Amino acid sequence: xxxxxxxxARGLGVRxxxxxxxxDVSLALSPGHLVxxxxxxxxxxxxxxxxxxxxxxxxxxxxVGGDALASLPLxxxxxxxxxxxxxxxxxxxxxxxxxxxxxxxxHGATDPARLSPKDxxxxxxxxxxxxxxxxxxxxxxxxxxxxxxxxxxxxALAVEAPIILADEPTxxxxxxxxxxxxxxxxxxADKGVLVIVVTHDLGLAARFADHVLVLKEGNLVSWGTxxxxxxxxxxxxVFRISAYRAEYQREAVIVPWADI
Amino acid sequence: xxxxxxxxxxxxxxxxxxxxxxxxAALVVLLMLISLGIxxxxxxxxxxxxxxxxxxxEVSQVIVREIRLPRTLLALAIGxxxxxxxxxxxxxxxxxxxxxxxxxxxxxxxxxxxLVIALGLADVRSYALPVAAIVAAFVSVFVLLAIAxxxxxxxxxxxxxxxxxxxxxxxxALVMNLSSNPFLVLEIAFWLLxxxxxxxxxxxxxxxxxxxxxxxxxxxxxxxxxALSLGEETAQSLGVDVGRLRLFVISGVALGVGGAVAVTGTxxxxxxxxxxxxxxxxxHDPGRLLVPSAxxxxxxxxxxxxxxxxxxxxxxxxxxxxxxxxxxxFFLYLIMRERRALGGGVA
Numbered sequence: 238x239x240x241x242x243x244x245x246a247r248g249l250g251v252r253x254x255x256x257x258x259x260x261d262v263s264l265a266l267s268p269g270h271l272v273x274x275x276x277x278x279x280x281x282x283x284x285x286x287x288x289x290x291x292x293x294x295x296x297x298x299x300x301v302g303g304d305a306l307a308s309l310p311l312x313x314x315x316x317x318x319x320x321x322x323x324x325x326x327x328x329x330x331x332x333x334x335x336x337x338x339x340x341x342x343x344h345g346a347t348d349p350a351r352l353s354p355k356d357x358x359x360x361x362x363x364x365x366x367x368x369x370x371x372x373x374x375x376x377x378x379x380x381x382x383x384x385x386x387x388x389x390x391x392x393a394l395a396v397e398a399p400i401i402l403a404d405e406p407t408x409x410x411x412x413x414x415x416x417x418x419x420x421x422x423x424x425x426a427d428k429g430v431l432v433i434v435v436t437h438d439l440g441l442a443a444r445f446a447d448h449v450l451v452l453k454e455g456n457l458v459s460w461g462t463x464x465x466x467x468x469x470x471x472x473x474x475v476f477r478i479s480a481y482r483a484e485y486q487r488e489a490v491i492v493p494w495a496d497i
Numbered sequence: 498x499x500x501x502x503x504x505x506x507x508x509x510x511x512x513x514x515x516x517x518x519x520x521x522a523a524l525v526v527l528l529m530l531i532s533l534g535i536x537x538x539x540x541x542x543x544x545x546x547x548x549x550x551x552x553x554x555e556v557s558q559v560i561v562r563e564i565r566l567p568r569t570l571l572a573l574a575i576g577x578x579x580x581x582x583x584x585x586x587x588x589x590x591x592x593x594x595x596x597x598x599x600x601x602x603x604x605x606x607x608x609x610x611x612l613v614i615a616l617g618l619a620d621v622r623s624y625a626l627p628v629a630a631i632v633a634a635f636v637s638v639f640v641l642l643a644i645a646x647x648x649x650x651x652x653x654x655x656x657x658x659x660x661x662x663x664x665x666x667x668x669x670a671l672v673m674n675l676s677s678n679p680f681l682v683l684e685i686a687f688w689l690l691x692x693x694x695x696x697x698x699x700x701x702x703x704x705x706x707x708x709x710x711x712x713x714x715x716x717x718x719x720x721x722x723x724a725l726s727l728g729e730e731t732a733q734s735l736g737v738d739v740g741r742l743r744l745f746v747i748s749g750v751a752l753g754v755g756g757a758v759a760v761t762g763t764x765x766x767x768x769x770x771x772x773x774x775x776x777x778x779x780x781h782d783p784g785r786l787l788v789p790s791a792x793x794x795x796x797x798x799x800x801x802x803x804x805x806x807x808x809x810x811x812x813x814x815x816x817x818x819x820x821x822x823x824x825x826x827f828f829l830y831l832i833m834r835e836r837r838a839l840g841g842g843v844a
Contacts, residue, residue: 292733315736326728328591329781339724342735347720348784350511392727396735 243268243431244289244400248297251281251288251455258284259295259455266433266448268399271426273442273463274435276452277476282435283323285452286402289433290318302399315343319396321403325389330376333388337364340395363395367421383414390421401425401432407441419445439467439480443491451475463489473497514785517778521792525573528799532569533561535806567696571704571760572798572816575693576767578708578753580794581787583768584775585715588722588783589746594651594831596769597754598824600641601662602634603765606751606758608665608672609633611685615672622699627707631755637661638747647729651835691762691817693802700760707756714749715787718742722783764817766824767794773831 242265251259259281266272274282288295291306291314299306301317309317319340327336338349338360346356364370367387372380377388386406393401403422407415415438423445426432436442442449442463449466451459459471464482472480472493481492530542533549538560540548547553548561579597586595597603609629619625644657669689673682721742724732729739757764771793772786779789798816801823805814 287730290734292730311733311738312736315734318734320731320734322728322730322734326731327726328728329726329783331726331781335782336727339727339735342720342724342737347723349723349782350508350785 242266242300243302245300246289246297247299249285249288249299250296251284251293252296253284253293257455259288262297262452262457264450264457264460266431268431269426269429270447271423271432271434271445273446273449274433274452275437275439275442275449275467279454280452281455282452283404284455286320286404286433286435290314290320290402292320312343316396317398317400319393319398319401321389321393321401321406323404323408325385327377327385330378332374333369333377333380333391334360334364334373336377336388337369337391337395340392340397343396359397360395363391363397366394366424367391383410383417386410386414386418387421390418394425399430401430403432404435405437406434407436407438415441439476439491439493443467443489463491467491510780514779514789517775518789518792521789521796525792525795525799528796528803529569529573532572532799532803533565535803536560536565563698567698567701568693568802569799570701571693571696572802573795574705574708575757575761575764576795576798577791578712578757578794579764579767579798580771580790580792581712581715582750582753583770583794584772584783584786584790585718585722585746586750586768587772588718588725588786589743590645590654591725591728591783592651592654593773594769594828594835595654596766597634597638597750598763598765598768599655599662599828600658601637601660601665602750602754603758603763604662604665604669605637606630606634606755607689607763608669609755610759611669611672611689614685615676615681622703624703627703627756627759630759631707631751633665634755634758635747635751637665638750642743642747687815688762689817690815691764691820692813692815693761694813696760704756704760707752707759711749711751711753711756712791714745714752718745718749719784719787722787723785726783762815762817764798765821766828767797767820769831770824770827771797773827 245265247263249259249262250257262285274285276282284293287293289299301309306314335349338346338352340363341352341356341359344356346352352360364373367390369384369387369391372384377385380388390406393403401422406418406422410418419441422432422434446463448460449463450457451466451471453475458475459466472478477497478493479495479497481494483490530545533545534540534542540557540561544553544557545561548557551558583596586597586600587593609632610626613619613625613629641657641661645653673685676682721732721737724735724737733739771790774793775786775789779785801819802816805816805819808814
């Protein structure tokens, strides 16, 4: 991570209801990378993602593209992060296209019925990138889990933000759709976007990520390329497991194997 | 597919929405003309229109412009603010069973007004009345949303609403119980039934500023409701200030409902019903439902107020009684339809 950092945090800490959930996390992440954020349940992964996006109050200092996050107004922050929460919840049966169009909200396109040509193009690009054009008019509540997760991803992509934050985008998807989502995120990173993905799937993290960040009990305990960040020692200390490690088609393979 | 394909389908849906809204607006105008024509002296819609714009006999001008117009204007505005409040609360809470009357807002507003009257602080034509009603409505909605928290399920909302409306009802009953003046008790009771009878332009002036302010506050948040379809956290990540939005909705509903209750008493269930009637026509987008729901609310209250004047009965039926008699079975029907979601909340 030697290039100019796009997103930095220094001494980042979060307390929720008096409990320390995240302490003294410092990091510097550059554009064009896919970063996997891993750790056991309750390690503070989602909290870190929320804090980085400025969705919850935190101690310490966060900068985005050189600007202090705290100094940015809400609308300006919204343009810099495409935030994809867990669960892909949609409360009303709206057509998929309208959901994706909400990604343009930070840019002032608050009404999906009246998109400027520029916003309509962005919506179209996002929908084509994850191949959801065919159910553009269908209600999201009627889509399958895999289809809905792609619509949610298209919504986050439509922001066309320099940073994408995705919280367990592959959870509850079948293997084919998991790979599909990770490929889309990989392609997004390759276009120069910083993509941070929370995941429990160490295999997907090892294969698709440029870097992994490992959290344990609110501390950032390991980082680096997948084979460095997820070393045998880290697997034992943090996850309390051993893993089968190999290389297949020149990519790292890590398969969690036994508890220790 | 091209960019045109994306915008084209949107335009088609927009045409349907605009068509439905125009038909609704025409219906509201028609109901207003009928409302102005009904009473001891029946006037045809044509005669009403003539009298409104200074034509026809002097008698019909007085009847239409001075006696019936305030009543009709109040039905129009109060129906609209109730429909708008219901649609806004449903948008804010992402819940099709949210509405001012189920949350106890009108009942609380009525308590505020009754208290002011019973304490002798104001007569029924002073601005103290709507102010007290608005404050009480604000407190009730605020407390409800505070209890419900950020991601309240259906069950918590309905139960808290039940508790608050029961409490407001009990408090009102206590005031009547302790009141030593039987005439005052009678006046309060009749007024609580909810009626538009014998209202003057003084009442219009009393209620309109608050109703208009509340409506503007709610309408200004229409796009935020749309973003909120994705949940509070995602809406916030899209640049919506969720805390401010909540305060706007609570204030808007309190101003509108408080202002309305102060001059007509409690008129329930229009806020619940109106958005439901519109969803099949307009779609589920909570931002687009606001104006059609307001128009539907107007049409419903105008129609109910016409009905109470036509239905033959020995004593006058109060319009608030009629809306509840029709609204409660509708509420039961909605509960049946949402049974799965409610059952899931219990388990």
